[in-house]
Amino acid sequence: MGAHHGPAAGLSRWLFTTNHKDIGTMYLWFSFAMFILGGSFAMIIRAELFQPGMQLVEPGFFNQMTTLHGLVMVFGAIMPSFVGLANWMIPLMIGAPDMALPRMNNWSFWILPPGFLMLASTLFMEGGAPAFGWTFYAPLSTTYAAPSVTFFIFAIHILGVSSIMGSINIIATVMNMRAPGMTYMKMPLFVWTWLITAFLLVAVMPVLAGAVTMMLMDIHFGTSFFSAAGGGDPVLFQHVFWFFGHPEVYIIILPAFGVVSQIIPAFSRKPLFGYASMVYATAAIAFLSFIVWAHHMYTVGMPVAGELFFMYATMLIAVPTGVKVFNWISTMWRGALSFETPMLFSIGFLILFTIGGFTGLMLSIAPADFQYHDTYFVVAHFHYVMVAGAVFSMTAAVYYWLPKWTGRMYNENMGKIHFWVSFIGFNITFFPQHFVGLAGMPRRIPDYALQFADFNMMSSVGAFIYGASQIMFLYNVIATIVAGEKVTEDKVWDGAEGLEWTVSSPPPYHTFEVPPQIDPSPAHG
Amino acid sequence: MLQLSSNPARDTVIKLVVVSVAMFAFVFVVMVPLYNVLCDALGINGKTSNEAYTAISTEVDMSREITVQFIASNNDDMPWGFKPSVTMMSVNPGAANDTVFFAENGTSNYMVGQAIPSISPSRAAAYFHKTECFCFNQQPLDANSTADMPLQFIVDQALPQDIKTITLSYTLFDVTDMAGDKVATR
Numbered sequence: 231m232g233a234h235h236g237p238a239a240g241l242s243r244w245l246f247t248t249n250h251k252d253i254g255t256m257y258l259w260f261s262f263a264m265f266i267l268g269g270s271f272a273m274i275i276r277a278e279l280f281q282p283g284m285q286l287v288e289p290g291f292f293n294q295m296t297t298l299h300g301l302v303m304v305f306g307a308i309m310p311s312f313v314g315l316a317n318w319m320i321p322l323m324i325g326a327p328d329m330a331l332p333r334m335n336n337w338s339f340w341i342l343p344p345g346f347l348m349l350a351s352t353l354f355m356e357g358g359a360p361a362f363g364w365t366f367y368a369p370l371s372t373t374y375a376a377p378s379v380t381f382f383i384f385a386i387h388i389l390g391v392s393s394i395m396g397s398i399n400i401i402a403t404v405m406n407m408r409a410p411g412m413t414y415m416k417m418p419l420f421v422w423t424w425l426i427t428a429f430l431l432v433a434v435m436p437v438l439a440g441a442v443t444m445m446l447m448d449i450h451f452g453t454s455f456f457s458a459a460g461g462g463d464p465v466l467f468q469h470v471f472w473f474f475g476h477p478e479v480y481i482i483i484l485p486a487f488g489v490v491s492q493i494i495p496a497f498s499r500k501p502l503f504g505y506a507s508m509v510y511a512t513a514a515i516a517f518l519s520f521i522v523w524a525h526h527m528y529t530v531g532m533p534v535a536g537e538l539f540f541m542y543a544t545m546l547i548a549v550p551t552g553v554k555v556f557n558w559i560s561t562m563w564r565g566a567l568s569f570e571t572p573m574l575f576s577i578g579f580l581i582l583f584t585i586g587g588f589t590g591l592m593l594s595i596a597p598a599d600f601q602y603h604d605t606y607f608v609v610a611h612f613h614y615v616m617v618a619g620a621v622f623s624m625t626a627a628v629y630y631w632l633p634k635w636t637g638r639m640y641n642e643n644m645g646k647i648h649f650w651v652s653f654i655g656f657n658i659t660f661f662p663q664h665f666v667g668l669a670g671m672p673r674r675i676p677d678y679a680l681q682f683a684d685f686n687m688m689s690s691v692g693a694f695i696y697g698a699s700q701i702m703f704l705y706n707v708i709a710t711i712v713a714g715e716k717v718t719e720d721k722v723w724d725g726a727e728g729l730e731w732t733v734s735s736p737p738p739y740h741t742f743e744v745p746p747q748i749d750p751s752p753a754h755g
Numbered sequence: 756m757l758q759l760s761s762n763p764a765r766d767t768v769i770k771l772v773v774v775s776v777a778m779f780a781f782v783f784v785v786m787v788p789l790y791n792v793l794c795d796a797l798g799i800n801g802k803t804s805n806e807a808y809t810a811i812s813t814e815v816d817m818s819r820e821i822t823v824q825f826i827a828s829n830n831d832d833m834p835w836g837f838k839p840s841v842t843m844m845s846v847n848p849g850a851a852n853d854t855v856f857f858a859e860n861g862t863s864n865y866m867v868g869q870a871i872p873s874i875s876p877s878r879a880a881a882y883f884h885k886t887e888c889f890c891f892n893q894q895p896l897d898a899n900s901t902a903d904m905p906l907q908f909i910v911d912q913a914l915p916q917d918i919k920t921i922t923l924s925y926t927l928f929d930v931t932d933m934a935g936d937k938v939a940t941r
Contacts, residue, residue, distance in 0.1 A: 330762065330763075330767075331762070331764065331768065394775050397771075398768055398771040401771055402764035402767045402768050402771070403764070405764070405767050406763045406764040406767060407763075432771055432774055432775050432778070433774070433775075433778055434778070435775070436775045436776070436777075436778035436779035436781075436782070437778055437779075437781070437782050437786075439779055440778075440781075440782030440783060440786075441782065444782075444783075444787075452933060455787065458871045458928065459830070459871065459929075459930050459933065460869075460930070463790070463791075463794070466790050469786070469790060470782060470786055470787075531877065532799070533797070533799050533877065533878070
């Protein structure tokens, strides 16, 4: 690796780059493109549901939209966006010159676009795209699936490999490349949450790969993993899937926890309250995520002992999560608060994620879940934690570090307007879905009973508002890169802490080739 | 991975690759067999044993009568006729009972069927023993022919006292395409 040169010119810079900042940037742009794609699928869903009756699309196409919306948002938008953030920030935060495996880093990004191209191409295949929901339960996804399911399976394989390579890289970086004196308990919380997330990914992405491989074998090689006729069991699929799927939701949310744990102290001008307890709570959540998977399957016909075990284990997750929420609130308590856009999105995260956590507790109650199962209540719950949780925190992260990345300041007023329009649009979209869900409106259905009409119209209007506000976000980011006001100081936010604020804005192409000096004082309390 | 030979992260990377490969293998060699073993052992999912039962105790408990109901249904678009000869029996725990299911292939093709049992309530599955069952094997039928398919079962003396009725449901699958490839296990 040549030490003192800038980026190569032209397209080859991006194709062959091994620079963590370049790769991080590509991840972030790719995930935003996927966010727009998945968002446009959501707009089609909400347009169809604007009124009862069949309005715009065929039911089969509607099912393809719900499926692809979920897959693209989870695997294409949220996960790669946090990987991009990890690429950009982890080396800067721990004082490393780059990721531990720069060339593998390049591969793990560049196999993603072909993977998603393959997934999106199923839309134009005979029989249409996958239409079995993002959870792809067998036998709906095996016996009854369109032929395009094979492409879906390979797409999942590709992005699974990408995620595993990315995680191995992150773990290797954090464990081996910290600057001298950067002990584990001195690492910024974002690095901690990503370290734990990466371990979760290494443990469960292979399980997802196993599940789709079994589907592939059932479809093409005559095995019967999920076919009762040959001695298999469709319920087995749900166990395997959710053994991956539940840790997956923490894979999505833990880095978001890390982001707000950086931002809230910065704009409260106080150190993070309870640093050590934050680390232990993150680890506890990660451990618990492996023993609660069947709470997604209460209605499948489990023995009562199983229902009770998964119910209590699930409720237990509220304890470490509560520790985190109280720590964030305690950090703000008597702080010198200011409300720049990153802080607004973080506080929005805090409020809305907590609502999503509470509805999660409601869903964890096994006997009550029989009423909520597969209704819009579930849809409302997981959009509160996925959108207001992961996406809000990701948005906060972009506003927070954009001046560092680009050396230019974004338009603060437009950022604030983006927040308020997002916040209001989001709540108009998803709050009414709690009500229609409790009243029994099923999810993944293109038509609904007349009594749900008003709330669905509200939901659709809210979704269009939320969707439109993201265009404003895109505009603000591009305008910042092109013509934003130049930032002169290294430490863009006066309350921000961490090594990333000791390098110039924008940082040089190569940073920390000489390890930085770490304050030798004891680690966080 | 040329860069690995001198990379300080080499050991970490090797360990993590091993972990991810092991987790992939874990799905096939642990999760799937463990699921089947647990379901068989605990009778959860209403799964019954797929092997003929040899009675341990022949003592018949005349003090209890258990109602056993039979249900036969066809999976998907299986075109056969399929029904139990009687829909309900009263049996004493420990006694061997015989009944017959009818199958009729009314199509003009040779076909193979496979019946898959399920017990409700699922807690009873571990106490419902089949000494002989058509579901242990695939059932081939020529075009326009019928078959009487025998079932012999014993309800275990240790059946929990609160269970008074057991429902045995068979779903008949069309396995013509699979037949010959492998012997069905259930």
